[in-house]
Amino acid sequence: MDCFAGATIPKPFDIGIPFYSVENVTANDFEHTKFITKAEHTLLSARIKIEKGDILMTRIGSIGECKYIDWEPEASFYVSLALLKCNNKVDSRYISYYSNSEQFKKELELRSLFYAIPQKINLGSISEIIICIPSKSEQTAIAKVLSSMDKEIESLNKKLSKYRALKTAMMQQLLTGKIRLG
Incomplete structure (x- = not known):
């Protein structure tokens, strides 16, 4: 499973390409988002692109909440989220459900930054989480x-x-x- 961080927030607009944040994942609301320009989105998605079957995971604030992407998104995401891309040996829907397990939460807590306010986990630490597969x-x-x-x-x-x-x-x-x- 590969992990990628989002971008720092560009200037938001009232219309344009959706720009997902922790609030969207925690509220499970991808209709009401901030927006960025098409040009900004093209620049951000050249590095990494959200695709159907990926998982967005919160990594700052309310860490470890996951959303399985079951639609074809044209969107970018904020640095407070990690994008998890699973290989063909792993069902990303399984990983999304597994993220709600006690074992996953314990692993997450062990690897989070203890003194960070708000709570935070780095990308490298996410990739070290032990998952029962x-x-x-x-x-x-x-x-x-x-x-x-x-x-x-x-x-x-x-x-x-x-x-x-x-x-x-x-x-x-x-x-x-x-x-x-x-």
Whole structure:
């Protein structure tokens, strides 16, 4: 697995090419981003380019949060993120899920800069993290099961949101006397 750092922040714009930061990864929101010019993006992506199947990992502030890139991005990223590129022996979705494990968090903590404020981990230290890697087929199977569970959780959360909205509307009707119960 190779690790790459992003760029320091160029002058942001209201429109242009998305420029991802820690906030985008931690909020899992890649719609509301800062933007840079096409020229700046071309310059930054000549060194390293975010591609579908890569992982963005926070390395400053809230370290170790990962986002698997499951879309075709045209974007650059800030220096507070590391871009993880996996070789063909590793399923990057597996690595993304593994990053939530206790073992990964312990490895991350051992290699982070203890006295840095905010918390920080260097790129070299990220590449030294020991990861339990089963066979590629098992990695893929694990990632598939966990992905299915994520989809089910998302579906349940949508239902829960609908029921909460229904309850709020019902409370409004009942508590204001618009609807009376016998």
